[in-house]
Amino acid sequence: MTQPVSPPRYDSGKAPATARPPAWRTLTARADVRTLSLLGVLAVLIVIGGVTKPDEFLDTRNLQLVLTQASVIGVVTVGMTFVITSGGIDLSVGAIVALASVWATTVATQxxxxxxxxxTALAVGVGCGLVNGLLVAYGGMVPFIATLAMLASARGLALQITDGRTQIVTVDSVLSLGERDAYVLGIPPLVLVFAVVTVIGWLVLNRTTFGRRTVAVGGNAEAARLAGIDVRRQRLYLYLLSGLCCGIAAFLLIILAGSGQNTNGNLYELDAIAAAIIGGTLLSGGRGTITGSVLGVLIFTTITDIFALNNLQSDVQQIAKGAIIVAAVLVQRRTASTT
Structure with a gap:
């Protein structure tokens, strides 16, 4: 029995067309480049700090302090990353932290x-997030306006509760968490909490249906609705998550400062938004990265520490931060135009 003969192949002289790489692989490659770039910036800052103030900057206590300070705003930034990824914004995070911290440190609460x-700190944070979520998701208010109203209201209520005074914490079990005896293998408890929140946030955003729905809503809310996603409920959950992160941050701030003040969380909203932006989260929504946001927080905190150690004025520090934010936005626009 003769075997079938395959038809002859003719060489056209052209190289075979290569398959276009999948979109997810391209996005992953860009994310890796972005992460490496942020790590490079952080490494440069560490070198600058080590060169300008080697004894002070590289001291173990100073590094622990940098990580501790990054923990509070870092937890807020994790929640902010989810909100921005969905195409929203939350300008009230700093005011919510202030309100939660003073409400949780009243004499009655202690x-x-x-x-x-x-x-109390968690309940106040979630409660404020619930109000934001209801106004945005079911009230039809623009997130900018709704959270701006919450910012003003929460700051005013925090001032009313404290009457402009500092509320000292007298609960030893809370204060002890800020002492060196509570450190685990040289790591402050606040940093451990920040690490846990970061890991959970990364897993939720990248490995769960909730995270995929968040990205879908931010990318195209109408398409997400047609695909069967309850957009309003998803947005409500996201502002609840942001409020929860604010409550956690308020508790960490109480441990760190040992008190509650109506001025707590000042400009946290700007720092959180800036950290998320330079980390690679799109302001227009549809893309977010917890890893990048955390690196953004560490970069800003390291800059603040270097400026403080070198006795440089805060106005120069704010100019440097502003330049970094502008550069990050320009890079985002260039990346989006080439997509």
Whole structure:
């Protein structure tokens, strides 16, 4: 029995067309480049700090302080990253942190000890997030206006509760978490909490249906609705998540400062938005990265520490931060135009 003969192949003289790489692979490659770039910037800042103030900057206590300060705003930034990824914005995070911190440190609240302070901080944060979510998702308000109103209201209520005074924490179990005896292998408890929040945030955004829905809503809300996603409920959940992160940050700030003040969380909203932007989260929504946001927080915190150690004025520091934000936005626009 003869075997079938395959038809002859003719050489056209042209190289075979290569398949176009999948879109997800291209996005992954860009994300890797962005992460490496942020790591490079952070490394340069560490070198600058080590050269200008080697004894002070590279001291273990100073590095622990940098990480501790980054933890509070870092937790807020994780929640902000989710909101911005969905195409929203939250200008009230700093005011919510202030309100949660002063409400949790009143004399009446401190009578319930550690659990009372923690529960109150989380409850106030989630409650404010619920109001934001209802106004945006079901009230049809623009996120900018709704959260701006919350910013003003929360700041005013925080001032009313404290009457402009500092509320000192007297609960030893809370204060002890800020002492060196509470460090785990040289790592402050606040940093450990920040690490846990970061890992959970990364897993939720990248490995769960909730994260995929968040990206879908930010990319195209109408298409997400037609695909069966309850857009309004998703947005409500996102502002609840942002409020929860603010409550956690308020509790960490209480541990760090040992008090509650109506001025707590000042400009946190700008720092969180800036960290998310330079990390690679699109302001227009549809793309977010927890890793990039955390690196953005570390970059800004390191800059602040270097400026403080070198006795440089805060106005120069703000100019440097502004330049970094502008550069990050320009890079985002260039990347989006080439997509």
């Amino acid at each position: 009578e319930y000890g550690f659990a009372g302070i923690l529960f």
